[in-house]
Amino acid sequence: MNSPPDPRPAGIVTRVVAAAVDLVVVLVMSGGVFLAAAAARFAWSPLTFRWPSPPWALVLAVGAVIAGAYLTIAWATTGRTYGAAVLGLRVLTARHLKLGWARAALRATLCLLFPPGLLWAAITRRRRSLQDALLLSEVVYDWSDDAGLAASAPEPPGRAGRWT
Amino acid sequence: MDPGTQRGQVGAAAAVVAGLGLVAGRRLWEAGRPVRTLASAVLGRSVTLASVLAGPDAVAALAARGREGGAELQRQARGLLRLLVGEVLAAFLETTDLTALVRRHVDLDAVAAGLDLDAAVARVDLDAAVARVDLDAAVARVDLDAIARRLDVDAVVAGVDLDAIADRLDVDAVAARIDLDAVIARIDLVGLAREVIDAIDLPEIVRHSTGSLTSDTIRGVRIEARQADDAVAGFVDRLLHRPRQAPAGP
Numbered sequence: 001m002n003s004p005p006d007p008r009p010a011g012i013v014t015r016v017v018a019a020a021v022d023l024v025v026v027l028v029m030s031g032g033v034f035l036a037a038a039a040a041r042f043a044w045s046p047l048t049f050r051w052p053s054p055p056w057a058l059v060l061a062v063g064a065v066i067a068g069a070y071l072t073i074a075w076a077t078t079g080r081t082y083g084a085a086v087l088g089l090r091v092l093t094a095r096h097l098k099l100g101w102a103r104a105a106l107r108a109t110l111c112l113l114f115p116p117g118l119l120w121a122a123i124t125r126r127r128r129s130l131q132d133a134l135l136l137s138e139v140v141y142d143w144s145d146d147a148g149l150a151a152s153a154p155e156p157p158g159r160a161g162r163w164t
Numbered sequence: 165m166d167p168g169t170q171r172g173q174v175g176a177a178a179a180v181v182a183g184l185g186l187v188a189g190r191r192l193w194e195a196g197r198p199v200r201t202l203a204s205a206v207l208g209r210s211v212t213l214a215s216v217l218a219g220p221d222a223v224a225a226l227a228a229r230g231r232e233g234g235a236e237l238q239r240q241a242r243g244l245l246r247l248l249v250g251e252v253l254a255a256f257l258e259t260t261d262l263t264a265l266v267r268r269h270v271d272l273d274a275v276a277a278g279l280d281l282d283a284a285v286a287r288v289d290l291d292a293a294v295a296r297v298d299l300d301a302a303v304a305r306v307d308l309d310a311i312a313r314r315l316d317v318d319a320v321v322a323g324v325d326l327d328a329i330a331d332r333l334d335v336d337a338v339a340a341r342i343d344l345d346a347v348i349a350r351i352d353l354v355g356l357a358r359e360v361i362d363a364i365d366l367p368e369i370v371r372h373s374t375g376s377l378t379s380d381t382i383r384g385v386r387i388e389a390r391q392a393d394d395a396v397a398g399f400v401d402r403l404l405h406r407p408r409q410a411p412a413g414p
Contacts, residue, residue, distance in 0.1 A: 011393020088386045122396055143386065
């Protein structure tokens, strides 16, 4: 990823759509974990096999762990989840640097604990959610993976390459 | 001495000999006139005397005998003459070039102009003549390869009005007689399809088109979402009575 991201913060619609895509990804991953657990159960005792019926608390806990791990790893490594990649977004610090592991984990926890905090991005002029305001992070447009759109997008003066 | 001069001298000598012969003959004929008169008188008297002495019957018999003898002599003379003429003609034909003689002395054009060729052809039985011709043998003797080699096919084709022929051609009728099922049965359609697919690299085309479609779709979603971001931001700005922000990016 050589092209710098567009420094303009992303709006609420794009971020909600990206979050919805990420929710689908987490649900798919959770389903995969469920099927893996069922397969393990079948392999352990085929004669007495029954589909697992975990309690809701366990389901929510496992889902939260999966989502937290997914968001933390994505933001700490590439700065973008699958949903952000599809919508052309990237999560950076206020100085347009990658989030560290700690800040990424903390941001993921806050997002899972209070998802409506994202709506604050529709109100503030800098388009920051409550989590962004607390952790000094920012979600910006990054279409550098699309050559045609990246060429038409204005580059940030004097900030090229700082996020990498 | 050249042959022409020699022939002229021989002709002149022959003319002199002929003149001498004619003069001598006339002299002899005139000299024999008294003898001929005397012989006629003696002959007349002899006949009269013989008829008196021997009787009329005997004279008639003698006359008949004489006529028979004359006829016999005439017949023998005619045969001798025919023999002589044959010998003379044979000698003449052996020594004479009749073709050259005819060419030199006969006006063949005038002869041909006088011929009624239409009448001559009308009398010819052409059907019988053709029936006697062995056409198979005649064709077998023809060297068709040599004729074909001498043939200027390009000139022949250039002279053919192919457009006119094509206009008269009933293509529908020709197509109706074609057994398409038999033609298709001889075609290896599977092999042909495999060759075409190998040639056009279908998997690469599918990959390229799918990637392009995906890219276009994602680009459209991004643009729509970004415009929606700006619309929401504008709405919130109006709601909060804030100055409107500039649209963000493309």
